[in-house]
Amino acid sequence: MAQKSNDTKAEMVQVEKSIGVILQIGVVISATIIIIGLVIGLVTGDTGYPGQTFPTHLGPILTGVAQAKPVAIMMLGLFCLILTPVLRVVVSIYAFAKEHDHLYVIITSTVLVILAFAMILGYLDI
Template sequence: MPEKNSPSLTEENKEVELVIGKILRVGVIVAAAVIIFGLILNFATGTTGYPAGVHPHRIMSILRGTVQLRPYAVLMTGIFLLILTPVLRVVVSIYAFIKEHDTLYAVITTVVLFILGAAMIIGYFH
């Protein structure tokens, strides 16, 4: 087992930090692009793509609306992607802590992931 300050571990830490940074950048850029596309669709069509007062709330109906290029659904997909970006960062952090043999932080980060998941599930069903 390499020591915490060994050169190979330091290099791995730098690589993991670069990957995490790239994930966050790409996630935000993709989410912003989807949201901007949804706004353009909304302004171009002058409608949300749904009758007044009707909007999808379930993931599958939002994805179906996105495939059909309904502006509201496209916007919601972009927001969903934006929300998932930091969650993906937590997943990568768990991997990094396990690779560093840092059990305490791996457990803490896993608990954070479960809390995020529980909050999403509770929000989905309410």
């Protein structure tokens, strides 16, 4: 019984380290993408969009990135930054399931549903 408890503790320490690494990598990737867009914007002196317009949905953002529009690249970086904690929630669900902590699986899954619902509402501009 003690061996199983030690194995579970070791596994949870590993999951916690993985979550930390995921958050760090997500922030570094997001910051790098934003900086690339900022540098392109400073070098070209153009946002890539007329006036005060900019893309707010994933499709136009990806189209703008394909066209190397600085604001679209920065928006992609922000999108990645927003998705980083969402990925953390997904990994937490896995960790709680491995630990057989059903209450926290339910709570964390509820948080994920709320995040998904909020993103859908934001995408629909509601």
